[in-house]
Amino acid sequence: MDYDVIIGFEIHAELKTATKLFCDCEVTYGAPQNTHICPLCTGQPGSLPVLNKKAVEFCVRAGLAMNCSINKYSLFARKNYFYPDLPKGYQISQYELPLCENGYIIINGDDGEAYPVGIKRIHLEEDAGKLVHSSQSISSSEYSLADYNRSGIPLIEIVTDHTTNPMRSVKEARNYLEKIRQILRYIEVSDCTIEKGQFRCDVNISLKKKGSPSYGNRAEIKNMTSFKFISEALEYEIKRQSKLLKEGKKIEQETRLYNEEKKITLPMRSKEDAPDYRYFPDPDLIELELEKEFINEIRKTNPVLPDELLNLITEKYKVSQEDAYLLTRNKAVANFFTECAPHSDDNKKLARWIINNLLKHLEENSLTIESVKIKPKDFASLINLIVKGEVTDRVGKTVLEEMIASGKSPEVIIDAKGLKPIEDTKELNKFVDDAFSAHPEVVEQIQSGETKAINVLIGQVMRSSKGKANANKLRELILERIEKE
Ligand SMILES: [Zn+2]
Numbered sequence: 001m002d003y004d005v006i007i008g009f010e011i012h013a014e015l016k017t018a019t020k021l022f023c024d025c026e027v028t029y030g031a032p033q034n035t036h037i038c039p040l041c042t043g044q045p046g047s048l049p050v051l052n053k054k055a056v057e058f059c060v061r062a063g064l065a066m067n068c069s070i071n072k073y074s075l076f077a078r079k080n081y082f083y084p085d086l087p088k089g090y091q092i093s094q095y096e097l098p099l100c101e102n103g104y105i106i107i108n109g110d111d112g113e114a115y116p117v118g119i120k121r122i123h124l125e126e127d128a129g130k131l132v133h134s135s136q137s138i139s140s141s142e143y144s145l146a147d148y149n150r151s152g153i154p155l156i157e158i159v160t161d162h163t164t165n166p167m168r169s170v171k172e173a174r175n176y177l178e179k180i181r182q183i184l185r186y187i188e189v190s191d192c193t194i195e196k197g198q199f200r201c202d203v204n205i206s207l208k209k210k211g212s213p214s215y216g217n218r219a220e221i222k223n224m225t226s227f228k229f230i231s232e233a234l235e236y237e238i239k240r241q242s243k244l245l246k247e248g249k250k251i252e253q254e255t256r257l258y259n260e261e262k263k264i265t266l267p268m269r270s271k272e273d274a275p276d277y278r279y280f281p282d283p284d285l286i287e288l289e290l291e292k293e294f295i296n297e298i299r300k301t302n303p304v305l306p307d308e309l310l311n312l313i314t315e316k317y318k319v320s321q322e323d324a325y326l327l328t329r330n331k332a333v334a335n336f337f338t339e340c341a342p343h344s345d346d347n348k349k350l351a352r353w354i355i356n357n358l359l360k361h362l363e364e365n366s367l368t369i370e371s372v373k374i375k376p377k378d379f380a381s382l383i384n385l386i387v388k389g390e391v392t393d394r395v396g397k398t399v400l401e402e403m404i405a406s407g408k409s410p411e412v413i414i415d416a417k418g419l420k421p422i423e424d425t426k427e428l429n430k431f432v433d434d435a436f437s438a439h440p441e442v443v444e445q446i447q448s449g450e451t452k453a454i455n456v457l458i459g460q461v462m463r464s465s466k467g468k469a470n471a472n473k474l475r476e477l478i479l480e481r482i483e484k485e
Contacts (some may be wrong), residue, residue, distance in 0.1 A: 006215065007167040007234065008160040011180055013190040014127065014198040015058045020152035021126045022049030023130045027154075030194050033132070033147040041152035043087030048284055051076075056288070058189035059124045060298050062156055063100025065187050065305055066119050067178075070295050073100045074123075076285040083169070084146050087128040093157075097278040098123035099288075102161075104309060105183065107175045110168070117176055118164025127153040129428050150197075156189075162204075162215070170234045173203070177227060182306050186331045198472035200225050205234055206251070207241045217247075217253040221265055224258065233258040240265070282395055309334045309345040317347040326355050327380065332369045333359065336376055343380035346387045353383055357400055373407025382410040394418050394467035421470045425477065428461075428469055432477055435460040436485075446482055454478060 017027055023040040040047040063070050077095035100123070102114035111458040129151035133141040158180060160166060166172040181199060184190045192199040206218040219237055224230045236258075241251050256265040281287075306328050313324040313334065328334040337354055344350040358379070362369060383401060391399065391414070404414045413418055422428055435457045436443055445453040457478050461469050 001242065002210055003245065004210055004212075005168055005238055006162055006206050006208065007170075007173045008162040008204045009158070009173070009176065009180075009201050010204075011158040011177070011199070011201040013062075013158070013180075013184055013192055014129075014196075015055050015156060015189055016155040016191055017052055017054045017058065017154055018261075019052060020316045021052050021055050021124070021154035023152055025152065028149060031147070031149055034149065037148045037151065042148050049092065049282075051285065051288070052154060055124060057157050057288075057294075057298055059099045059122060059155070060290070060295060061187050061189055061302055062158070062184060063103065063122050064295075064299055064302050065183050066100070066103040066122065066158070068100035068103030068119060068122060070100055070290065071097055072292075073097060074288045074290075076124075076282045076288070077279045078282050079125075081130065081276075084144070085131050085148075085151070086130070087146075087148070091126060091128060092282055092285070093279075094123035094126035096281075104164070105176070105177050105179055107167075107172065110171055115165055117167065118161030120159045120161035122156055122158050125155050125157060127151065127155050156226045170231050170238070173234060174227060174231055175293075177201070177230065179306070182329065186306055187303055194225055194227075201230070203230055203234065205241070206295075207238070207245060207394075209245075216241075217251040219251065219253075219265070220255045221258055222255055222268065229258055229260055232263055236264055270347070303359065306331075306334075309338075313337065313351075317341050317351075319347055319351045323348075323351040323355060326359075327351060328457055330369070332363070336369055336379075339376035340380040340383075343377050343384075345384045349387055350380065350383045352404075353386075353396075354379075357397060358404075361401065361404060367404075372404045374403050375409075378403060378409045385410060385414075389470055389472035390421050392421070392462065392467045392469070392471055394462065398467075418468050419468065422465055422468050423470050423473060425473075428474060428477055431461040431465050431469060432457075432474070432481060434464060435478075436481065443485060445447065445481065447485065453480075 019026060019034075020041055023038050025036045025038050025041055028036050040049060042066055059071055074094060074298060075097040076092050077097070078090040079088040079093045082089055098121040101121045103119040103122070105119065106114050106116050109115045112257060127150050129146055129148040131138070131144045132147055133143040133144045136377070138144060160176075167176050172234060181192045183390050184192050190198055201224050202220055202222050204218045204220040206216040208214065208216045215473070221233050224233065244251055250408070252267070255268045258265050309331070310324050310328045313319050314321055319327070327337050333354065340350055340354075341347050362372065382391070382396060382403065386393065386396045391410070399410050399413050399419065402408065403410060439456060440460045442456045454475070458471070458474060461474055
């Protein structure tokens, strides 16, 4: 391709405070319409906003986690526009002086190198209400109704700095989104559940001639919620814009909407600029001044971040980068690993078993690691039994399922279910006898040097012993027998 791609985001994440940003209405999801509203969040004259301190703390927490400088003074501004979901006629946001500025997060680049993506600002603002249409879409609806339960829920807006290492491809854009979401979940300021509308973004993309210092006009795609649709919309825009540029045409600076069915973006309106919103400081809210101790306290209590946990797991516990990455995608899973590791004889195997068996089981049964009864020490014991060959992989999986359901230790389950491995030579030899007489051709293969064929015999014994034969001992017995034959 002859063009460089530049991608940026404005991400909106709903904060999980107990109450709204400027009133004490409860923050809820799925409650009956208009049951969590008051004069303030429905824009009644005479009501005055009172700032939620927790929301300020969460915004600062996000800023610190994303390496921003925290402004001692910040300002709330009115962003004026009309829409039925915004009864005041303006949204309280931050404009000139946001809470956090000039940060960065580290993401993986397409070249395999990690690099910092600039964050221009993170500011605090309130959410609007929601329109409920009588039919599928606004255009096909006879009428729409307004639900103000969401009106006034605190949001943070995270804006990328397109001049400092912006994303250069669709894949990097995706890495960025996932990293932001992961950080917000780690520091527990937002659940970022896409289905609940807690993580939404506007994405902007422009192309410029390879190596050129000047930026092209940007197209902004509004109100994206699904990672999949964001990727598709960006793929489409890259094709659309490079075609226009090749034909010598101009890219319009405009806002576009993604059509999920047709997989194309369509112009919505020419991009509005800041002057259109007539921003001005909100006269009902005084300048916000943060005390040093307030910021320091948040800094001290900011929880461990994904990258720190990833480094710990690779360096201290010697787990591969790939597995550590999979473990740290979810903080509770990563914590489970670090709680198991001190009891484990083989951390690599421990990591693999969490990824391949535990997580798979949880996913298939729509469970979370927090909701199951399994104890880290017991999980490590199970892995140790497998490492010692006292439990086969197959039996291990059965035991694991029982552990997840009952919270019992592997030893108790193995005893109760009669899953103790068969160690007795005499008993094992009975199975070996049967395997040898059932597969004389395999025995010949092994004798003629095809040592791998031994797995056929081991497999046969495992099947007939229901996976209970001690694998290490079984191998020895079979090898001994081959030599004698
Ligand atoms: Zn309210």
